[in-house]
Amino acid sequence: MQHKWLKTALFTGAVALGLVGGQLNHVSAAADTDVPASMTFSQGAFAANTDGAGYMMVRQADGSLNYMISDSFKDSLGNYAYCLESERPMPIGQTGNKGALGSDAQYRLFKYGFNNHPASDQGYWGISGLTDQEAWYATQTVSWILAGNFSWNQIVWQASQSGDFAGGIYAPYGEAAVNRVKAAATKVYNNVMNNSDTANTTMTLAAQGATDVQGYHKFTYTVQSNRAGTAILNFKNQVAGMKVVDANGNAIANNTVTIGQAFSLLIPDSTPTGDLTFDINGNIKAIVPVVYNDAAQKYQDSISLVTGVVKPLLAGNKAKWTRAAGLIKVHKVDQDGQALAGAEFTLTDDLGNK
Template structure:
């Protein structure tokens, strides 16, 4: 099996709008990689397995030189493996158990050595005449160095010669072959030691932004890695109606996304402000070096390059959103623009949810609305004495922060009340130059507008218009309203000499232009009524009766002789004076009595 090598690239995740906790995660292969638990080995195609068959010797501390011999072998995956202990037999035909994950340097051994680069890859090797066996042996030499068998400076590059060994056995590779192996080993060793490629796997979450799409908050991401594989989204909280979709909008099964391919989280924009927390569990294929060990320590430990499954974790990611909200503002005024307090408005959405609010001292009330709802605003309680209503349907929020403002006018009820008097009194004697003043109290006026009060007198007894000299009695007054409540006086002047005993009622109509806006016409309203009385004629005093001169008395009959008074006689001087005085006294008393009777009647 030939490994397909990938250039390890470090992806830097962009932490953008809507992502909290987006992070770069570099996974240690030693801790997070699933690889085969055991490995069986078989013989490979190359060998330098007898004394004198090596391409170089190692100088030991005691000064002795030993040729480094080896047999090539392959793992059960079909890839060439390398031994880690030059003093033991190769594990051909053996099965060894998984030990540790190899180092980054051993990872680079496979990347820059054989068999990732065969001898024919001259673009890489640039060594004329190089064979696969020489490339393999050069790579095995570096593997011994990395395993600590010896160091580079202990190597003596020398071809074996006849007589170097007592048995006379040698491999006639020659100096040219040794030079090619040395050049190949130098290339592999330098690349291993001077480069920084790692077997570790990187994984990031790149945020590609948030948009609003067809009733959803759309958060788009890509899980990126220097390897291939998948990642599973593990949600810590669930939002009703949420979706996980691919770039084409198709639902993603089991919340498992492909590394390197964009996916989106869709959150209904009717969802209250909040966030969605999720972890990302990677399931990534990675090429890693793995050490396999012989439990009995009889055969060489070996290192194989295998494709494992790395499971990195990106924890605590958050997609955050704010539900789009707006305001409905109502300003309530009367016909003159003055604020009205305590007016109730009700807001109802298409789901039947209701809110109510009363206007404050400034005539203001407001409601908070959210996206994905349709609202109806209605005035549900109006102040007594005012007319007018308001309703607005189909209010829908389009943008976050949008404000709908409405000014609603309730006109105060226009009304008139009157108080009629004559010379300030509610009763008056019938007379030819009668005057009635009617004070009209008007409410609900629009300041600055011109009004006319038109009045007419009615006879309460008949219920009909009062007719004087063949005409109805009318009067009117025109005025400009200075306030919503204002008093004006309508002046009636007419001949009322024939109205004694009648009740006169004043009817009033209020006009704004040609339109009658209010009326007061109540025959039984005492405030509109003036009573007309009939004046009383004084009695003529009685003429005093002239006293009658007494006749001469006849001669009295004879009286008893006991006593007889003497009566005055006609012609008697003394008696005449008394008679005159008596007549004068009677006349005086009669005159005085007549005068008293006259004055009493006049009063």
């Protein structure tokens, strides 16, 4: 007897999709930051050491007052660096070796001090007549404080007067200049102490959503950071036919995504229930303060703000899906179109599952 299909009806259940991610990774350890291994320092344009005097004095434990003198210097990158020991010679012409990363407060020193705000930036300083030398010296003063050389309360803001030094020698910095430096140092110090800007690099995976699109399960993410850079997706298992695409649907080369830009994982919707596990290896630009040490401890240790690279890891991210459950109703008829009673069939997939 000849049989033929009369009709086939397919009823498909909902597909369950899941995105697991969003871990937070803070990076601050020196071992995680690729920065110059050494710095050679050269003479800068400013000095506050005329006849052994600076713009202010520090009251010592015995009650004596010492003027704080300093010479400016630049690192190998051409940027102004700051000394950390007021009682040692400047490292001009010397090479320091990389030590520890500086503190968040020292990061803020560069953000709120002379390096980021020359005297001409009156929108920031608001100090009439301020010179670059004065803005630099104010920043150096705060660097000494952060390094523990003395405290803010030990500073005596006073212009030198004739007779302060032997032989009648005195510095040429008058009261107006001292007041400008005091105002600038106060501004830098308050911003450093009262703000919370950090040199730490953060990286997170943000799950944007999961949908079914044109034969694929689509999982969309963004790698986010407070710095610029890229990240490599390292898949721990492979799914046949999977794709990695950008927001425009273009294939992403070498599984390398840009920080802050969305990407999607496309999994064929015919794939059996499962998950895709992947790590994210960051390659992120970091701006960090770094201490450079004099090995012989003869010259001052110094701090520079440098651009390095941190490589945070977000491990064990997962995209999950459940293959659709379905029901097929089959009606068999004979050659005359009459239903065949008692005809039973078993429907299985390509793995033999019902």
